[in-house]
Amino acid sequence: xxxxxxxxxxxxxxxxxxxxxxxxxxxxxxxxxxxxxxxxxxxxxxxxxxxxxxxxxxxxxxxxxxxxxxxxxxxxxxxxxxxxxxxxxxxxxxxxxxxxxxxxxxxxxxxxxx
Amino acid sequence: xxxxxxxxxxxxxxxxxxxxxxxxxxxxxxxxxxxxxxxxxxxxxxxxxxxxxxxxxxxxxxxxxxxxxxxxxxxxxxxxxxxxxxxxxxxxxxxxxxxxxxxxxxxxxxxxxxxx
Numbered sequence: 001x002x003x004x005x006x007x008x009x010x011x012x013x014x015x016x017x018x019x020x021x022x023x024x025x026x027x028x029x030x031x032x033x034x035x036x037x038x039x040x041x042x043x044x045x046x047x048x049x050x051x052x053x054x055x056x057x058x059x060x061x062x063x064x065x066x067x068x069x070x071x072x073x074x075x076x077x078x079x080x081x082x083x084x085x086x087x088x089x090x091x092x093x094x095x096x097x098x099x100x101x102x103x104x105x106x107x108x109x110x111x112x113x114x
Numbered sequence: 115x116x117x118x119x120x121x122x123x124x125x126x127x128x129x130x131x132x133x134x135x136x137x138x139x140x141x142x143x144x145x146x147x148x149x150x151x152x153x154x155x156x157x158x159x160x161x162x163x164x165x166x167x168x169x170x171x172x173x174x175x176x177x178x179x180x181x182x183x184x185x186x187x188x189x190x191x192x193x194x195x196x197x198x199x200x201x202x203x204x205x206x207x208x209x210x211x212x213x214x215x216x217x218x219x220x221x222x223x224x225x226x227x228x229x230x
Contacts, residue, residue: 033217043205043220056217091159102149103218105159 002026004106006092012112018080021109024073025094033103034067034077035091043091049075050097082113116141118208120221127196128229135191135224137206143167148182148189149207149218159205165189196228 005024013019025032033048047057049069057067064083069075079086089110093103117140127133139148150162163173165182173180177194193200203225207218 042222045217045219048217089157093159102161102164104161105151107158110157 004092004094004104006090006106006109008109009107010110010112012114013082014114015083016081017113018078019082019086019111019113021077021090021092021111023075023077023092023106025075025092026104027073029094029096029104030072031095031097031103032069032075033093033095034075035093035105037089037091037108038087046077079111082111084113087111087113116143116146116208116210116219118206118219118221120206120224122224123222124225124227126227126229129198130195131228132192132194133196133226133228135193135204135206135226137189137191137221139187139189139206139208141208141210143210145210147209149209150180150189150191151205151207151220152202153205153223154202162191193226196226198228198230201226201228 004026007022011019031048031050034046035043036046037043044059046059047067048055052069052072065079067077077090089108091105091108093105095103119138122136125133146167148165152160152162163180170182170184179192181190189206203223205223206221209218
C-alpha cells in the first residue's frame with residue numbers, strides 16, 4: 001500500500017514568493033495533519049482536518065499560511081508571501097479519527113526560503 | 115494542557131550496548147495514547163509503537179521494548195544490543211483520546227548515536 005505522498009520533496013524559493021506544498025493521504029484515512037519541524041521549535045502541529053473539514057488551525061503561524069483539503073485524497077499548504085523564517089521541513093500525516101489511531105507521516109518537504 | 119518531556123537530548127553508545135530512552139508525559143485526561151517515532155538521518159518519521167492508557171503491559175518487539183508506568187507518567191523505550199542502524203532521533207508523543215481530536219504532542223526528541 002502506498003504511504004502518505006508529499007510533493008515536492010525539496011523546494012527552494014526566494015522571499016516573497018508563493019509556495020504550495022501538496023499531500024496525498026493514505027487511502028481510507030479521514031484525518032490529515034500538517035506539521036512543521038525546525039531545530040528551534042521541534043515538531044509543531046500547524047493544522048488538522050477531519051473528513052476534509054479543518055478542526056484546529058491554532059498552530060498556523062499567521063495569515064500568510066493557509067491550508068485546504070478539497071477532497072479526501074488531497075491537501076495543500078500554502079505560504080504567501082514566504083519569508084526566510086519559514087524555512088523548515090513540513091510533514092503531512094494521515095490517520096483514522098473515528099477511533100484515535102496512529103498517524104502515518106509522509107517523507108516531508110524541505111523548504112528553504114532565501 | 116498536555117506535555118511530553120524527553121530530558122535526554124543526545125545519547126552515544128557503542129554497538130551492542132543496551133540503551134534506554136526516557137519519556138515523561140503530562141495530561142489531565144484518563145484516556146490517552148502514547149507513541150514512539152523514529153527519525154533516521156534520511157528524515158522520514160517512522161511509527162514504532164502505540165500504547166493506550168489502559169494497557170500497562172510492557173511490550174517487546176525484537177530488540178525493542180517499552181515500559182509504560184502510569185504511576186510515574188513514563189513511557190520509556192529500551193533498545194537491546196544496539197546497532198549502528200539504530201542511530202536516529204527518537205520522539206515520544208502523546209495523544210488525548212477526545213473524539214475526533216487526535217492531534218499529537220511531541221517531545222523534543224533524543225538523538226541516539228550508535229558507534230561501531
